Every structure is written in structure tokens, then in C-alpha cells.
Amino acid sequence: MTVKIEARNLVKIYGDNTGKALELFNQGYTRSEIQKETGLTLGVAGANFEVEEGEIFVLIGLSGSGKSTLLRLINALIMPTSGSLLVEGQAIEKMTEKELRRLRGERISMVFQHFAILPNRTIIDNVSFGMEIRGVVKEERQKRAEKALETVGLGEWRNAMPNQLSGGMKQRVGLARALVMDADILLMDEPFGALDALIRAEMQEELINLQREIKKTVVFVTHDLDEALRLGDKIAIMRDGAIEQIGTADEILAEPANEYVENFLTGIDVSKILDASSVSKWPRELVRETESVSVALHRMKKADSDYLFVLGPRRKLVGYITRDDILPLSKKREKSFADVIRKADTIPADTIMRDIYPALRQADRALAVVDEKERFLGIITHNTLVDTLDERKGGDGIAEL
Ligand SMILES: Nc1ncnc2c1ncn2[C@@H]1O[C@H](COP(=O)(O)OP(=O)(O)O)[C@@H](O)[C@H]1O
Numbered sequence: 001m002t003v004k005i006e007a008r009n010l011v012k013i014y015g016d017n018t019g020k021a022l023e024l025f026n027q028g029y030t031r032s033e034i035q036k037e038t039g040l041t042l043g044v045a046g047a048n049f050e051v052e053e054g055e056i057f058v059l060i061g062l063s064g065s066g067k068s069t070l071l072r073l074i075n076a077l078i079m080p081t082s083g084s085l086l087v088e089g090q091a092i093e094k095m096t097e098k099e100l101r102r103l104r105g106e107r108i109s110m111v112f113q114h115f116a117i118l119p120n121r122t123i124i125d126n127v128s129f130g131m132e133i134r135g136v137v138k139e140e141r142q143k144r145a146e147k148a149l150e151t152v153g154l155g156e157w158r159n160a161m162p163n164q165l166s167g168g169m170k171q172r173v174g175l176a177r178a179l180v181m182d183a184d185i186l187l188m189d190e191p192f193g194a195l196d197a198l199i200r201a202e203m204q205e206e207l208i209n210l211q212r213e214i215k216k217t218v219v220f221v222t223h224d225l226d227e228a229l230r231l232g233d234k235i236a237i238m239r240d241g242a243i244e245q246i247g248t249a250d251e252i253l254a255e256p257a258n259e260y261v262e263n264f265l266t267g268i269d270v271s272k273i274l275d276a277s278s279v280s281k282w283p284r285e286l287v288r289e290t291e292s293v294s295v296a297l298h299r300m301k302k303a304d305s306d307y308l309f310v311l312g313p314r315r316k317l318v319g320y321i322t323r324d325d326i327l328p329l330s331k332k333r334e335k336s337f338a339d340v341i342r343k344a345d346t347i348p349a350d351t352i353m354r355d356i357y358p359a360l361r362q363a364d365r366a367l368a369v370v371d372e373k374e375r376f377l378g379i380i381t382h383n384t385l386v387d388t389l390d391e392r393k394g395g396d397g398i399a400e401l
Pocket residue numbers: 014015041042043061062063064065066067068069070396
């Protein structure tokens with residue numbers, strides 16, 4: 001068996017000056033701790049895996065678990081912060097510009113959930129568009145595009161316009177567009193995410209059949225467990241940037257590596273897996289109890305908020321202060337706001353989604369998420385919840401090349 005893609009202790013941290021964050025990661029700090037300390041996001045947290053030639057390797061995990069980041073690394077759109085990503089034994093971080101261009105343009109093709117189909121071009125012209133940009137001559141373009149359309153079962157639609165096609169057919173155009181470049185490796189980022197269940201099952205079936213014929217190496221991202229089990233020769237379950245388990249469907253179902261994987265397999269209802277800490281956000285501004293009234297006012301202005309949470313030593317939540325309460329102090333030139341700190345509405349970090357809603361309804365302001373030692377972990381507002389659920393509907397903003 002030939003290894004086509006390999007990750008070795010692969011780490012990706014988003015942002016500039018990743019030195020400190022990487023150091024914390026190497027010392028065993030968690031993603032949320034690193035976020036709090038440095039403000040940087042750990043996208044991939046020390047991943048190790050091998051994808052063999054001709055197999056469908058599925059990446060599955062909740063929104064934000066790092067699936068798209070891994071694809072971007074394989075495609076060399078971004079570079080590892082540390083560790084290595086190898087394509088056919090060659091590390092992307094050591095490739096020359098020319099090698100990188102060839103990797104992205106010829107050796108790897110991507111299929112997206114939302115790819116930009118050009119409404120004023122026929123189907124075949126849509127499929128040959130990529131070749132046109134790369135300067136392939138017309139005859140060759142035509143020949144290859146026709147073949148790709150045949151392969152995905154759209155041969156007879158070559159001269160149709162996109163608006164004549166159903167959602168499933170459009171998705172096949174996307175696939176044809178990836179196949180036409182004849183790359184060995186196909187990266188598919190939730191390609192069927194926008195299709196309804198029936199068509200989706202149909203497309204999965206077709207991909208399996210198609211794969212028998214074309215035998216590409218496919219890395220397929222999904223957050224649908226059924227889809228993963230159906231398609232994956234191997235499945236990698238991701239959480240917070242790390243890979244929790246890799247195996248065949250049977251291996252994973254028979255022997256989940258840990259409790260998280262077990263929950264993932266049984267409690268497919270996302271709202272049961274998510275807890276308060278996973279949906280919380282770090283607030284734009286905070287104030288320490290030792291800081292002053294004027295600092296607090298300044299921060300409120302900066303965050304465009306009329307209140308701030310107050311933290312004590314070791315991130316312990318002290319409460320919150322409001323602008324109305326501290327403005328009079330400011331007029332009296334008092335420095336300390338200690339006397340006007342109010343008690344905050346808190347919620348334990350492991351509260352499950354179902355129980356967050358009622359708590360949020362009763363809270364005056366944002367809910368403060370705290371751990372068992374009353375340390376502040378972040379906030380939950382109505383908006384953070386809505387955002388989280390929206391993200392979960394799929395759709396990842398990787399710009400198409
Ligand atoms: N360009 C970026 N800059 C900063 N953070 C990012 C960027 N892209 C993704 N992230 C963060 O990295 C983490 C992993 O994201 P992503 O790989 O898109 O997850 P998934 O595809 O599994 O939903 C998330 O916390 C996300 O917010």
C-alpha cells in the first residue's frame with residue numbers, strides 16, 4: 001500500500017506570533033486555555049494519520065473541530081505551525097513556490113458544498129472553466145470535460161444551462177469540475193451538506209460507485225455520522241483540533257476509543273454533546289477587581305457594552321459592574337468600584353445545551369460560564385447560541401481557488 005498523505009504531529013495555530021501558543025500547546029495546555037492566554041486559536045492539535053492511495057478517508061467532527069483546517073493544510077493553502085504534512089512523501093512546508101502551485105493546481109482537486117457555478121455558461125463550459133484558466137487548448141478541454149460529465153452521469157446535459165439542473169445535479173457538476181483536472185487526490189468539504197436526505201443518500205451511493213472506477217485518494221469531510229460510516233474506508237473523529245480515533249467503521253463502532261467517541265456514536269443529537277463551555281465565547285473586554293473606575297469605563301466604551309464582568313485572582317469570577325453604577329463614582333473621582341459589584345448569573349461548564357436555554361431566559365445579562373472552582377470560562381448570550389447553531393448547519397467559508 002502506498003501512503004499518499006501523511007500528517008506527523010501536525011499543528012496549526014491561527015494568528016501571528018504563534019511561538020507562545022505553540023509552547024503552551026507543547027506543555028499540554030488545552031485549546032481553550034491557549035485561547036485565553038494568547039487569544040490565538042488552535043486549529044489542528046497534533047494530528048497523526050496516514051491516507052493510503054485509493055481510499056476514502058473521512059474526517060468527522062463537530063463544527064470547529066478542525067476538519068476544514070486539515071483540508072487546507074493538505075491543499076497547502078496554509079502551512080503547519082509545527083509538525084509536517086506530506087503528500088506522496090514530500091513535506092508541503094519544504095516545497096518551492098512552483099511545487100506548491102503544481103500541488104494545488106494539478107495534483108489535488110477540491111469539491112465544495114457551495115461552489116460557484118457560473119449561471120451564464122453551459123454545463124460543459126462550467127466544467128472546462130478551470131482548464132481554460134490554466135491555458136489548456138479548446139479541443140483538449142472539450143474532450144476532457146465531456147468525459148468528466150459522462151463519468152458523473154451528466155453526459156446528456158452538457159449543453160444545458162445551470163438553472164435547468166436540480167441541486168443534486170449541480171453538485172455533480174462540481175464533482176465533474178474536480179475530476180476534469182485528473183488530480184490523484186480529491187478533497188471534499190461537506191460536498192453533500194446542502195442536499196436533502198434522499199438526494200444525499202443517492203449521491204453517496206454514486207460516489208461509492210464512481211470511486212470503484214476512478215480510484216482516487218479521497219479526503220471527505222462531513223459532520224454526518226451515517227455519511228461517514230457509509231463512505232469511509234477509514235474514519236477519523238476530530239474534537240478541538242485533535243483526532244480522537246481513527247479506524248474503519250467496524251473498528252470504531254466495536255471499540256470506541258473513549259467516552260467522547262462513544263457519545264458521538266450514540267448521542268448523535270448535537271445539543272446533547274455540546275455543553276456550556278463548548279458554546280461559550282470569551283467577552284470582548286473584562287476588568288480585574290484591582291483595576292479602576294476609569295479603566296472600566298474605557299473598556300466598556302471599547303467593547304460597546306454597558307457592563308463588564310469582573311475577575312479576581314486566578315480568573316475567579318467576582319461579579320459584574322454596570323455603567324450606570326460606576327458613572328456616579330467617576331464623577332466623585334472615586335477609583336474603586338468594589339462597592340457596586342453585582343452578583344452575576346452563572347452556569348456550570350458542563351451544563352448541556354437543553355438546560356442552557358431556560359437559564360439564559362432568566363438571566364438579566366450574559367450568562368457567565370464557570371468551572372467547578374468558580375473560574376470564569378466565557379459568556380453565553382442569546383447571540384452566541386444562535387451563532388453556534390448556525391455554524392452547525394454546515395457551510396464553511398473556504399474560498400474557492
Ligand atoms: N482563518 C482563520 N483564522 C482564525 N481562526 C480560524 C480560521 N479558520 C478557522 N479558524 C478556527 O479554527 C477552528 C477550526 O476551524 P475549522 O477547521 O473551520 O473547523 P471545522 O471545519 O471542523 O468546522 C475553529 O475554532 C475556527 O474558529
